Amino acid sequence: MYPHAFSYHRADSLEEATTLLRDLGEEARLLAGGQSLIPLMKIRLARPTALIDINFIPGLSGIQVDGNELRFGALTRHADIENSERVAAVPILHDCAAGIADVQVRNQGTIGGSLAEADPSGDWGAALLTQQTSVRCFGPRGERAIPLEDFVKDAYTTVLGHDELIREVIVKKPPKNSGGAYLAFKRSAPVYATVSAAVQLTLDGKDSCKDARIALGCVGLTVLRATQAEAELRGNKLDAETIQRAAEAAQDAAEPQSDMRGSAEYKRRLVSALVRRAVGIAARRARGECVEAAHEYVGR
Ligand SMILES: Cc1cc2nc3c(=O)[nH]c(=O)nc-3n(C[C@H](O)[C@H](O)[C@H](O)COP(=O)(O)OP(=O)(O)OC[C@H]3O[C@@H](n4cnc5c(N)ncnc54)[C@H](O)[C@@H]3O)c2cc1C
Secondary structure (H helix, E strand, O other): OOOOEEEEEOOHHHHHHHHHHHHHHOEEEEEEEOOOOOHHHHOOOOOOOEEEEEEEEOOOOOEEEOEEEEEEOOOOOOOHHHHHHHHOOOOHHHHHOOOOOOOHHHHEEHHHHHHOOOOOOOOHHHHHHHHEEEEEEEEEEEEEEEEHHHHEOOEEEEEOOOOOEEEEEEEEOHHHHHEEEEEEEEOOOOOOOOEEEEEEEHHHHHHOEEEEEEOOOOOOOOOEEHHHHHHHOOEEEEEHHHHHHHOOOOHOOOOOOOOOOOOOOHHHHHHHHHHHHHHHHHHHHHHHOOOOOEEEEEEO
Protein backbone atom coordinates (compact mmCIF):
# COMPACT_ATOMS: atom_id res chain seq x y z
CA MET A 1 0.00 0.00 0.00
CA TYR A 2 1.15 3.57 -0.61
CA PRO A 3 1.27 6.04 2.28
CA HIS A 4 -1.33 8.75 2.55
CA ALA A 5 -0.23 12.02 0.88
CA PHE A 6 2.16 14.17 2.93
CA SER A 7 4.45 17.15 2.43
CA TYR A 8 8.21 16.82 2.98
CA HIS A 9 10.30 19.44 4.81
CA ARG A 10 14.01 19.41 5.45
CA ALA A 11 15.17 21.01 8.72
CA ASP A 12 18.71 22.38 8.76
CA SER A 13 18.81 23.24 12.47
CA LEU A 14 17.13 22.24 15.73
CA GLU A 15 15.39 25.63 15.83
CA GLU A 16 14.01 25.11 12.32
CA ALA A 17 12.74 21.63 13.24
CA THR A 18 10.80 22.91 16.26
CA THR A 19 9.43 25.88 14.29
CA LEU A 20 8.26 23.52 11.53
CA LEU A 21 6.65 21.23 14.11
CA ARG A 22 4.76 24.19 15.55
CA ASP A 23 3.75 25.68 12.18
CA LEU A 24 2.76 22.42 10.49
CA GLY A 25 0.53 21.35 13.38
CA GLU A 26 -0.22 18.23 15.39
CA GLU A 27 -0.22 15.89 12.37
CA ALA A 28 3.39 16.72 11.43
CA ARG A 29 6.03 14.14 12.39
CA LEU A 30 9.82 14.10 12.55
CA LEU A 31 11.63 11.68 10.26
CA ALA A 32 14.85 10.12 11.59
CA GLY A 33 15.77 6.63 10.29
CA GLY A 34 12.21 6.01 9.13
CA GLN A 35 12.38 2.37 10.28
CA SER A 36 9.30 2.61 12.49
CA LEU A 37 7.47 5.53 10.91
CA ILE A 38 7.64 4.58 7.20
CA PRO A 39 6.35 0.99 7.66
CA LEU A 40 3.45 2.38 9.74
CA MET A 41 2.74 4.94 7.01
CA LYS A 42 2.76 2.22 4.35
CA ILE A 43 0.00 0.32 6.15
CA ARG A 44 -1.69 3.65 6.97
CA LEU A 45 -1.57 3.14 10.72
CA ALA A 46 0.28 6.48 10.71
CA ARG A 47 -1.02 9.26 8.43
CA PRO A 48 1.15 12.31 9.06
CA THR A 49 0.28 15.27 6.84
CA ALA A 50 3.91 16.49 6.90
CA LEU A 51 7.32 14.90 7.50
CA ILE A 52 10.18 16.98 8.88
CA ASP A 53 13.47 15.35 7.99
CA ILE A 54 16.05 15.91 10.74
CA ASN A 55 18.85 13.95 9.05
CA PHE A 56 20.54 17.10 7.73
CA ILE A 57 20.86 18.87 11.10
CA PRO A 58 24.59 19.16 11.87
CA GLY A 59 25.88 17.68 15.12
CA LEU A 60 22.89 15.43 15.79
CA SER A 61 24.80 12.20 15.21
CA GLY A 62 27.85 10.59 16.79
CA ILE A 63 29.19 9.13 20.02
CA GLN A 64 31.21 11.26 22.43
CA VAL A 65 32.92 10.29 25.67
CA ASP A 66 32.62 13.10 28.19
CA GLY A 67 34.20 12.19 31.55
CA ASN A 68 32.20 9.22 32.81
CA GLU A 69 29.40 9.72 30.29
CA LEU A 70 28.71 8.30 26.85
CA ARG A 71 26.75 10.82 24.79
CA PHE A 72 24.84 9.58 21.76
CA GLY A 73 23.50 12.12 19.29
CA ALA A 74 19.83 11.33 18.62
CA LEU A 75 20.59 10.37 15.00
CA THR A 76 23.30 7.87 15.92
CA ARG A 77 22.46 4.68 14.01
CA HIS A 78 22.22 1.31 15.74
CA ALA A 79 25.12 0.13 13.49
CA ASP A 80 27.36 3.02 14.65
CA ILE A 81 26.81 1.91 18.24
CA GLU A 82 27.36 -1.76 17.37
CA ASN A 83 30.70 -0.93 15.74
CA SER A 84 31.94 1.70 18.18
CA GLU A 85 35.14 1.03 20.13
CA ARG A 86 34.00 3.61 22.69
CA VAL A 87 30.85 1.59 23.34
CA ALA A 88 32.70 -1.73 23.52
CA ALA A 89 33.66 -0.80 27.10
CA VAL A 90 29.96 -1.14 28.03
CA PRO A 91 29.11 -4.52 26.46
CA ILE A 92 25.39 -4.38 27.27
CA LEU A 93 25.06 -1.43 24.87
CA HIS A 94 27.04 -3.16 22.14
CA ASP A 95 25.00 -6.36 22.48
CA CYS A 96 21.71 -4.47 22.37
CA ALA A 97 22.66 -2.57 19.19
CA ALA A 98 24.16 -5.63 17.47
CA GLY A 99 20.94 -7.65 17.81
CA ILE A 100 18.42 -5.10 16.56
CA ALA A 101 16.68 -6.52 13.49
CA ASP A 102 18.99 -6.90 10.47
CA VAL A 103 21.82 -4.94 8.87
CA GLN A 104 19.50 -2.71 6.82
CA VAL A 105 17.48 -1.64 9.87
CA ARG A 106 20.61 -1.15 11.97
CA ASN A 107 22.16 1.04 9.25
CA GLN A 108 19.14 3.37 9.20
CA GLY A 109 17.42 3.18 12.61
CA THR A 110 18.50 5.64 15.30
CA ILE A 111 18.74 5.53 19.08
CA GLY A 112 16.69 8.77 19.33
CA GLY A 113 13.95 7.43 17.06
CA SER A 114 13.76 4.22 19.07
CA LEU A 115 13.27 6.03 22.39
CA ALA A 116 10.79 8.50 20.86
CA GLU A 117 8.78 5.58 19.44
CA ALA A 118 8.52 4.08 22.99
CA ASP A 119 7.64 0.66 21.62
CA PRO A 120 7.47 -1.72 24.64
CA SER A 121 9.14 -4.35 22.41
CA GLY A 122 11.97 -2.04 21.35
CA ASP A 123 15.42 -3.18 22.44
CA TRP A 124 16.87 0.16 23.57
CA GLY A 125 14.17 0.86 26.16
CA ALA A 126 15.00 -2.20 28.27
CA ALA A 127 18.79 -2.07 27.92
CA LEU A 128 19.00 1.65 28.73
CA LEU A 129 16.64 1.43 31.70
CA THR A 130 19.28 -0.62 33.54
CA GLN A 131 21.78 2.22 33.01
CA GLN A 132 21.72 5.74 34.37
CA THR A 133 20.28 7.23 31.21
CA SER A 134 18.92 10.67 30.54
CA VAL A 135 17.27 12.02 27.43
CA ARG A 136 18.30 15.56 26.46
CA CYS A 137 15.48 17.29 24.67
CA PHE A 138 15.31 20.52 22.68
CA GLY A 139 12.21 22.67 22.27
CA PRO A 140 11.09 26.28 21.84
CA ARG A 141 11.28 26.80 25.61
CA GLY A 142 14.90 25.58 25.71
CA GLU A 143 16.50 22.32 26.72
CA ARG A 144 15.66 19.80 29.42
CA ALA A 145 17.26 16.51 30.50
CA ILE A 146 14.76 13.83 31.47
CA PRO A 147 15.74 10.61 33.27
CA LEU A 148 14.71 7.70 31.04
CA GLU A 149 12.43 6.29 33.78
CA ASP A 150 10.36 9.51 33.55
CA PHE A 151 10.52 9.80 29.76
CA VAL A 152 8.09 7.05 28.74
CA LYS A 153 4.51 7.60 29.89
CA ASP A 154 2.74 4.68 28.26
CA ALA A 155 2.94 2.38 25.24
CA TYR A 156 4.13 4.50 22.28
CA THR A 157 3.80 7.66 24.40
CA THR A 158 6.52 9.85 25.88
CA VAL A 159 6.54 13.14 27.78
CA LEU A 160 7.88 14.98 24.69
CA GLY A 161 5.80 17.98 23.68
CA HIS A 162 4.68 18.11 20.05
CA ASP A 163 7.29 20.77 19.21
CA GLU A 164 10.11 19.10 21.16
CA LEU A 165 12.70 16.64 19.93
CA ILE A 166 15.39 14.39 21.36
CA ARG A 167 18.81 15.90 20.90
CA GLU A 168 21.01 13.45 22.78
CA VAL A 169 20.89 10.28 24.87
CA ILE A 170 23.35 10.37 27.77
CA VAL A 171 24.46 7.18 29.53
CA LYS A 172 26.64 7.21 32.64
CA LYS A 173 29.38 4.60 32.42
CA PRO A 174 28.77 1.84 35.01
CA PRO A 175 30.98 1.93 38.15
CA LYS A 176 33.92 -0.40 38.83
CA ASN A 177 33.04 -4.05 39.46
CA SER A 178 29.88 -3.66 37.44
CA GLY A 179 28.70 -5.70 34.47
CA GLY A 180 25.60 -5.89 32.35
CA ALA A 181 23.87 -8.19 29.88
CA TYR A 182 20.98 -7.81 27.49
CA LEU A 183 19.26 -10.88 26.08
CA ALA A 184 16.34 -10.75 23.68
CA PHE A 185 14.63 -13.91 22.53
CA LYS A 186 13.59 -13.59 18.88
CA ARG A 187 11.93 -15.78 16.29
CA SER A 188 14.19 -14.39 13.54
CA ALA A 189 16.38 -11.32 12.98
CA PRO A 190 13.94 -8.85 11.37
CA VAL A 191 11.24 -9.21 14.02
CA TYR A 192 10.85 -7.74 17.47
CA ALA A 193 11.70 -9.90 20.48
CA THR A 194 9.19 -12.23 22.14
CA VAL A 195 10.70 -11.29 25.52
CA SER A 196 13.82 -9.40 26.51
CA ALA A 197 15.71 -9.02 29.77
CA ALA A 198 18.41 -6.54 30.72
CA VAL A 199 20.50 -6.87 33.86
CA GLN A 200 23.16 -4.61 35.36
CA LEU A 201 24.99 -5.83 38.48
CA THR A 202 27.60 -4.24 40.71
CA LEU A 203 29.54 -6.65 42.87
CA ASP A 204 30.90 -6.22 46.36
CA GLY A 205 33.86 -8.57 46.34
CA LYS A 206 33.68 -11.52 43.97
CA ASP A 207 30.33 -13.11 44.67
CA SER A 208 28.19 -10.68 46.59
CA CYS A 209 25.78 -8.34 44.83
CA LYS A 210 26.00 -4.70 45.91
CA ASP A 211 23.47 -3.32 43.44
CA ALA A 212 21.21 -4.63 40.69
CA ARG A 213 18.94 -3.27 38.02
CA ILE A 214 16.67 -5.51 35.97
CA ALA A 215 14.37 -4.43 33.12
CA LEU A 216 11.98 -6.52 31.05
CA GLY A 217 10.82 -5.82 27.50
CA CYS A 218 7.72 -7.04 25.59
CA VAL A 219 5.84 -8.09 28.74
CA GLY A 220 3.90 -4.93 29.59
CA LEU A 221 2.58 -1.70 28.11
CA THR A 222 5.99 -0.18 28.78
CA VAL A 223 9.36 -1.67 29.61
CA LEU A 224 9.12 -2.83 33.25
CA ARG A 225 11.64 -2.59 36.09
CA ALA A 226 11.61 -5.86 38.08
CA THR A 227 12.27 -4.19 41.43
CA GLN A 228 11.48 -7.22 43.61
CA ALA A 229 13.90 -9.29 41.54
CA GLU A 230 16.54 -6.60 42.07
CA ALA A 231 15.86 -6.73 45.84
CA GLU A 232 16.39 -10.52 45.84
CA LEU A 233 19.91 -9.99 44.49
CA ARG A 234 20.95 -6.83 46.34
CA GLY A 235 23.12 -7.54 49.39
CA ASN A 236 23.15 -11.30 48.74
CA LYS A 237 25.64 -13.87 47.55
CA LEU A 238 25.06 -14.64 43.88
CA ASP A 239 24.54 -18.38 44.25
CA ALA A 240 22.09 -20.54 42.29
CA GLU A 241 19.32 -20.18 44.88
CA THR A 242 19.49 -16.38 44.99
CA ILE A 243 19.51 -16.16 41.20
CA GLN A 244 16.54 -18.53 41.01
CA ARG A 245 14.59 -16.38 43.50
CA ALA A 246 15.34 -13.29 41.40
CA ALA A 247 14.27 -15.06 38.21
CA GLU A 248 10.97 -16.09 39.83
CA ALA A 249 10.36 -12.55 41.10
CA ALA A 250 11.01 -11.20 37.60
CA GLN A 251 8.54 -13.72 36.20
CA ASP A 252 5.93 -12.50 38.72
CA ALA A 253 6.55 -8.88 37.68
CA ALA A 254 5.86 -9.61 34.01
CA GLU A 255 2.44 -8.72 32.59
CA PRO A 256 2.54 -10.46 29.20
CA GLN A 257 -0.30 -10.79 26.72
CA SER A 258 -0.84 -13.90 24.60
CA ASP A 259 -0.28 -13.09 20.93
CA MET A 260 1.29 -14.50 17.76
CA ARG A 261 4.69 -14.52 19.48
CA GLY A 262 3.51 -16.91 22.19
CA SER A 263 1.15 -17.47 25.10
CA ALA A 264 1.36 -15.38 28.26
CA GLU A 265 2.54 -18.46 30.19
CA TYR A 266 5.30 -19.18 27.65
CA LYS A 267 6.50 -15.56 27.90
CA ARG A 268 6.55 -15.72 31.70
CA ARG A 269 8.79 -18.78 31.55
CA LEU A 270 11.01 -17.02 29.04
CA VAL A 271 11.38 -14.09 31.45
CA SER A 272 12.64 -16.43 34.13
CA ALA A 273 15.10 -18.20 31.81
CA LEU A 274 16.44 -14.97 30.28
CA VAL A 275 16.88 -13.24 33.64
CA ARG A 276 18.76 -16.26 35.04
CA ARG A 277 21.05 -16.31 32.02
CA ALA A 278 21.55 -12.54 31.94
CA VAL A 279 22.42 -12.43 35.66
CA GLY A 280 25.07 -15.11 35.03
CA ILE A 281 26.64 -13.17 32.15
CA ALA A 282 26.43 -9.82 33.99
CA ALA A 283 28.13 -11.31 37.06
CA ARG A 284 30.98 -12.77 35.00
CA ARG A 285 31.48 -9.44 33.24
CA ALA A 286 31.43 -7.65 36.61
CA ARG A 287 34.28 -9.95 37.70
CA GLY A 288 36.26 -8.78 34.68
CA GLU A 289 35.68 -11.76 32.39
CA CYS A 290 35.26 -11.11 28.68
CA VAL A 291 31.98 -12.86 27.84
CA GLU A 292 30.45 -12.91 24.37
CA ALA A 293 26.68 -12.64 24.40
CA ALA A 294 24.05 -12.09 21.75
CA HIS A 295 20.32 -12.13 21.24
CA GLU A 296 18.86 -15.62 21.25
CA TYR A 297 16.91 -17.08 18.34
CA VAL A 298 14.35 -19.89 18.23
CA GLY A 299 16.01 -23.17 17.33
CA ARG A 300 19.57 -21.98 17.86
C1 LIG B 1 11.80 -4.99 9.82
C2 LIG B 1 12.08 -4.19 11.07
C3 LIG B 1 12.44 -4.86 12.22
C4 LIG B 1 12.72 -4.16 13.39
N1 LIG B 1 13.10 -4.86 14.50
C5 LIG B 1 13.44 -4.19 15.62
C6 LIG B 1 13.92 -4.89 16.75
O1 LIG B 1 14.07 -6.10 16.76
N2 LIG B 1 14.22 -4.15 17.86
C7 LIG B 1 14.09 -2.78 17.88
O2 LIG B 1 14.40 -2.17 18.90
N3 LIG B 1 13.68 -2.11 16.82
C8 LIG B 1 13.35 -2.77 15.69
N4 LIG B 1 12.91 -2.07 14.60
C9 LIG B 1 12.72 -0.60 14.70
C10 LIG B 1 14.02 0.15 14.49
O3 LIG B 1 14.91 -0.06 15.55
C11 LIG B 1 13.79 1.66 14.36
O4 LIG B 1 14.97 2.17 13.91
C12 LIG B 1 13.42 2.45 15.59
O5 LIG B 1 12.33 1.92 16.27
C13 LIG B 1 13.01 3.87 15.24
O6 LIG B 1 14.10 4.63 14.87
P1 LIG B 1 14.09 5.46 13.54
O7 LIG B 1 15.30 6.32 13.61
O8 LIG B 1 13.92 4.59 12.38
O9 LIG B 1 12.79 6.41 13.79
P2 LIG B 1 11.66 6.88 12.78
O10 LIG B 1 10.95 5.71 12.22
O11 LIG B 1 12.19 7.89 11.84
O12 LIG B 1 10.73 7.64 13.84
C14 LIG B 1 10.00 6.93 14.82
C15 LIG B 1 9.18 7.92 15.64
O13 LIG B 1 10.03 8.71 16.46
C16 LIG B 1 9.92 10.10 16.14
N5 LIG B 1 11.29 10.62 16.20
C17 LIG B 1 12.36 10.18 15.51
N6 LIG B 1 13.48 10.82 15.91
C18 LIG B 1 13.09 11.67 16.87
C19 LIG B 1 13.80 12.62 17.68
N7 LIG B 1 15.13 12.81 17.59
N8 LIG B 1 13.08 13.34 18.59
C20 LIG B 1 11.74 13.15 18.73
N9 LIG B 1 11.03 12.28 17.99
C21 LIG B 1 11.70 11.57 17.08
C22 LIG B 1 9.31 10.15 14.74
O14 LIG B 1 8.58 11.32 14.51
C23 LIG B 1 8.40 8.92 14.79
O15 LIG B 1 7.21 9.23 15.44
C24 LIG B 1 12.61 -2.74 13.41
C25 LIG B 1 12.24 -2.05 12.25
C26 LIG B 1 11.97 -2.77 11.08
C27 LIG B 1 11.59 -2.03 9.83
